Amino acid sequence: MMCIKDNIAAINLQIENACQQANRSPEQITLLAVSKTKPIEMIEQAYQTGQRCFGENYIQEAVDKISQLTHLQHIVWHYIGPIQSNKTKLIAEHFDWVQSVDRAKVITRLNEQRSCNHTPLNICLQVNISQESSKSGVAINELAPLAEQVHLSPNLTLRGLMAIPEKNNTTHSFQQMKRLFDDLKQRYKTVDTLSMGMSNDMNEAIASGTTMVRIGTAIFGER
Numbered sequence: 001m002m003c004i005k006d007n008i009a010a011i012n013l014q015i016e017n018a019c020q021q022a023n024r025s026p027e028q029i030t031l032l033a034v035s036k037t038k039p040i041e042m043i044e045q046a047y048q049t050g051q052r053c054f055g056e057n058y059i060q061e062a063v064d065k066i067s068q069l070t071h072l073q074h075i076v077w078h079y080i081g082p083i084q085s086n087k088t089k090l091i092a093e094h095f096d097w098v099q100s101v102d103r104a105k106v107i108t109r110l111n112e113q114r115s116c117n118h119t120p121l122n123i124c125l126q127v128n129i130s131q132e133s134s135k136s137g138v139a140i141n142e143l144a145p146l147a148e149q150v151h152l153s154p155n156l157t158l159r160g161l162m163a164i165p166e167k168n169n170t171t172h173s174f175q176q177m178k179r180l181f182d183d184l185k186q187r188y189k190t191v192d193t194l195s196m197g198m199s200n201d202m203n204e205a206i207a208s209g210t211t212m213v214r215i216g217t218a219i220f221g222e223r
């Protein structure tokens with residue numbers, strides 16, 4: 001049987017070891033548990049071990065789960081899937097973070113639809129770092145104006161960058177992302193998050209300076 005508690009402990013140990021190798025502190029890394037397609041019982045099990053940050057990709061599935069888990073205090077929901085413009089309202093109403101923002105229209109809508117009674121929605125811009133035409137994400141040369149737009153949106157807070165590099169060139173992409181992140185951090189004092197690294201390339205991402213790893217399979221099993 002899948003033991004989520006053991007899986008999370010193993011991942012945290014792996015993070016510690018990778019940090020030690022890279023001369024970094026494990027406190028610099030946030031573990032995002034990616035729970036897409038997995039039942040709420042698994043999320044509850046992960047929560048019981050102390051895990052607080054969860055990532056979801058499919059909006060209707062996510063909204064259903066979030067509404068059923070309101071008893072879990074201080075749980076933090078990250079939307080990490082592709083964004084259709086007609087889904088921005090649900091995202092703005094139900095999530096704490098959105099990591100997959102990649103165009104002006106989506107920024108405008110999220111800012112309009114985030115209630116000013118909420119804390120601002122935390123935003124990471126997704127960068128198409130491997131320049132794959134099929135992938136979502138903003139091109140490097142379009143990053144600056146979008147970052148400025150988020151910065152100027154009162155109901156949004158610019159937190160950083162997210163990327164899903166192509167499998168065969170991850171090290172180079174991770175290092176490029178780190179440079180973009182450092183530049184952005186210099187310009188905006190709210191920026192503190194570089195979200196990169198998944199189950200298969202977590203150690204590399206930690207060596208390259210990630211601050212948030214997004215782990216699904218290694219915690220919840222194959223999808």
Ligand SMILES: *Cc1c(COP(=O)(O)O)cnc(C)c1O
Nearest residue numbers: 034080198199214215216217218
């Ligand atoms: C599914 C997903 C993950 C988790 O991937 P695993 O390989 O299962 O760890 C991370 N980030 C994003 C954007 C995803 O869609």
